[in-house]
Amino acid sequence: MTKDSPFIFEQIHIEVARAASDDFNLFHDKHKWLQVTHNPFKGPIVLGFQMNTLIEHQIRLYREAQHEDKIIAENQLRFSNYQITFVNALRPRQELVLDIKKTLIATIPELTLTNRITMKSRGKTILLGYKKETKAPLFLAETDLSALPDLNGLPDKSMVPGTEFFLKRKWMTNGNAKNFLSGSLAEQSDYFDELAHVARYPEIFPCSLTSGALLEKAQLENHDFKRNPMVYTSHDISVDRECLAQVKNNDKLHILVRQLPESKDNTLHHSNIMLRTYECYGLLANRAILFRIKLNLVPLEEIVKNLSSKMH
Structure with a gap:
């Protein structure tokens, strides 16, 4: 399914989305x-999680049109999984085309x-990947967080004792979720309707808060965002829909972030650029794991160097 009319993000959409998710990355700032x-981007760029939310919303509409939401409910496919690879940056006012391929239904195992999924703009691929509905999380499924201390008693922006996890505490708010939806070109009234007493949190919004958590961790480590920006x-995202259905306004969310050691076996497209990999978890106050995310970042400088070496 390719949407007939292209999507266009304006700068105001970027500002609304980054304010709603506390993402202070300089790449998205119209001045900074x-x-x-x-x-190399010659201006501000759209947030990755913003594009993921547009994908979430369009696949939701696709599922409803094909009655696949019933298959998901009947078979208790409680995990929503996104596997996204970013290929190029997207600037505001660039026309964007989203292509969702026909659903493949597998029964084995x-x-x-x-x-x-592919997103393209001006003939260039912006991102590509998959969205999968499963009974178990596809990413970081083996992680056992049962031995963690009580996170409620720990200070915000601190290391969890006896672990490699950095803790960032956030609160879910309907207003921020609505703004993030609108900033992501999704229809907020499909999720929130006060008169009908509907408040259904979208899948990607809680995940988007990990960007701010990563930035705050880097800030405490005295990272120089101007000289050494990361992209x-x-x-790789797995969201537990059953947990998500319980989320309400003002609920507490504990975001745990762990950086993995860099390795020559973990590089960008088999190049000599080592990836910086983070495992991130979103836990509700009752310790239920709302989301699991594996993120890869690289220094912008390395990408620019790699591009220029290919051109010469």
């Missing part, structure tokens, strides 16, 4: 993008619904 050393290369 100029302060980023060797910035377990029932899985899969859609391939996402991929997002």
Whole structure:
């Protein structure tokens, strides 16, 4: 399914989305993008999680049109999984085309619904990946967080004792979720309607708060955002829909972030650029794991160097 009319993000959409998710990355700032050393993007760029939310919303409409939401409910496919690879940045006012391939339904080893996704703008691929509905999380499924201390008693922006996890505490708010939806070109009234007493949190919004958590962790480590900016290369996300259905306004969310050691076995497209990989978890106050995310980032400088070496 390719939407007939293209999507267009304006700068105001970027500002609304970054304010709703507390993302203070300079790449998205209409003034401060100029302060980023060797910035090749020539202006602010759209947030990765913003594009993921547009994908979430359009696949939701697709599922409803094909009655696939009934298959998901009947078979208790409680995990929504996104595997996204970012290929190029998207600027405001660039026309964007989203293509959702026909759903593939597999039954072995377990029932899985899969859609391939591509986003293109001006003939260039912006991102590509998959969205899958499964009974178990596809990413970071083996992680056991049962031995963690009581996170409610720990200070915000601190290391969890006896672990490698950085803790960032957030609160879910209907207003921020609505703004993030609108900033992502999704229809907020499909999720929130006060008169009908409907308040259904979208899947990606809580996940988007990890960007701010990563930025705050880097800030405490005295990272120089102007001289050494980092960009996402991929997002692997598993969201527990049963947990998500319980989320209400003002609920507490504990975001845990762990950086993995860099390795020559973990590089960008088999190049010599080592990926910086983070595991992120979103836990509700009752310790239920709302989301699991594996993020890959690389220094912008390395990408620019790699591009220029290919051109010469």
